[in-house]
Amino acid sequence: MIRNISISAFINTIFILALIAISLTFAIFIKLDKQRFNISMQKKYELVAENLLKTLDTTPSKSGIKLILDQFRMSRIDDDVFILQILNEANPVLMRQSSHGMYRIFSFEDNLYTYVQRDGYNLMIQDSQNYSYNLLIISLAIALSLGTIFSLYYILKRKLKPLRDLNNEIKKFSEGNLNVKIKSCSSDEIGTIAKTFDEALTHINNQTKSKELFMRNMMHELKTPITKAMFIAETLDDEKKRETLQRAFKRMDDIIKELAMVEKLTSNNTLVYKELTSFFKIYKRTVEIALLSPDKISAKINDFKLNADTAMFSVALKNLIDNAIKFSPNKHALIKANKHRVDIISEGEKLKHDLEYYTEPFSQEEKRSDGFGLGLYIVKTIANLHGYKLIYTHNEDKNIFSILID
Incomplete structure (x- = not known):
């Protein structure tokens, strides 16, 4: 399967897999890092809460509490409405009761809050830092990684562009355009x-x-x-x-x-002038250019319309009929035609080689002195130019050359 895939498709697949791998890696990393951050914040909040409970035992002033909070980079929340919203709507993470009082840690809108209570005194605090700082660093790392991947992809595609151009020109050459x-x-x-x-x-x-x-x-x-x-x-x-x-x-x-x-x-300048014509018209033209006498050929034709170059197709039929007459013991050929196929039938031994051998230029049986070995080559070329197919069969001591029209 891999051998049949193009280089461009292979590169695209590799880079898509790389992007998926990088995205999954960073997604897992962000999730684990956030869990680590929350755990570290929770431990920090526990430590701050324990210290505040001990400090509240001495009933310090607001400036004293602020000094403690600044030391741990914490801030106090004074908005009573917001405090009430946290208490009612937040998810409780931890609740601890000690001899000094009680504190609870809540998770609300991806932030942690600590509520400290002692002898009717309560205090809601939060960390002055948040996870957005870590997200900014991770986002920069993601952007740098993706930028590197896309830069490599762009450079590699540009490097392979001449190869694509070369492939296109080779295709044109294979189709017969020698002026590439x-x-x-x-x-x-x-x-x-x-x-x-x-x-x-x-x-x-x-x-x-x-x-x-x-x-x-x-x-x-x-x-x-x-x-x-x-x-x-x-x-x-x-x-x-x-x-x-x-x-x-x-x-x-x-x-x-x-x-x-x-x-x-x-x-290179070969043009096929196709026109809608009848097969009988082509057959009549064939008989004229072949100069055939009536006793040399028999015809069973169901006339039909086809798109063909009359001059070229007549030459193809002439060559098939000439060969049939020339190489048959009774020097006679039969032509059968309908909208699906044209058969040229003559008596004779089966050909020694496959049809492909005789459709090469200058190919003929070793013992035949007649012929120049171009007849069937011309027939096959004309058939191919029309989109038809030349085949050969041997049945009941008869050679049958057929042009399949559809």
Whole structure:
């Protein structure tokens, strides 16, 4: 589970757990510290009350009582209404009776009060200090801890920002955008990776442009002499030589067309011009470009509408039909089509390898001299561009290549 979590999510989780741990720690500390403070205050109040009871035995003056209270940092409460409220509403914490008198300790609104009584004389006192001083110190400690945590979090997230940017650019590159640029001003490991990847992108772009330029120039230069050669071959009187040359030049022309299609499909500028059309229209276009005679193909088509690039999809069907006819013993193919799938069926032995082997460029059976190994690669690429899927099955001595539409 941890292996599948992203670095950003992992860091967020760690810091959230750290914040929870710090919050719980300080909450427990505040609770325990307040209990400790109350216990220490209670002992102090007991000590003050005992001393006051002994002192009251000598009936000291108000200044004498004040002197004792100042010594213990206590203050006297003279508000009779507030004293009565404490006696009626406060929670009693402790009550002690001694030979000198009685004193009680009350807890009221998070403060402790001591009520001293002796021979009709009573005195309500409280500590001049309170727990807010401790809370202020603890609050500063909490703020300092949280500030440190958030500062570390901010610094770490900023440190990882180039990695996120690099990941986004790599995603764009994987989607076919070769014009991405990765800039990094840091000299750490992430900066080094970004710089290396940018250099690799530049190298790949240069190679791609060189390949595209070579392919286009090569196809252009070959197309003209092949056309001239085919025209010259037509003038030969020897029928056998004429047919042999025409087949050879036709094969070369087909290879150039296949290479042109591959170059188009793998180009960054490939656009699929989808339109709502009928499958029968695509099939009719396929028959036209394949120059098929009626005895070579049978069709069982339930016509339907689909969003497709008519020109591209026709090329895909043509390649499947060409392969079916070329490599079947009876040189015949059957096409079945409905709104869910298109099947190209022909007699023949099962393929020796999985479909993935034949959909790689320049892949073909070892003993086959015909074909350039690009047909199924083109079919799969066109299917993928449309969001369709190419599959292969073999049933009852028949090879079935299917394009799944939905």
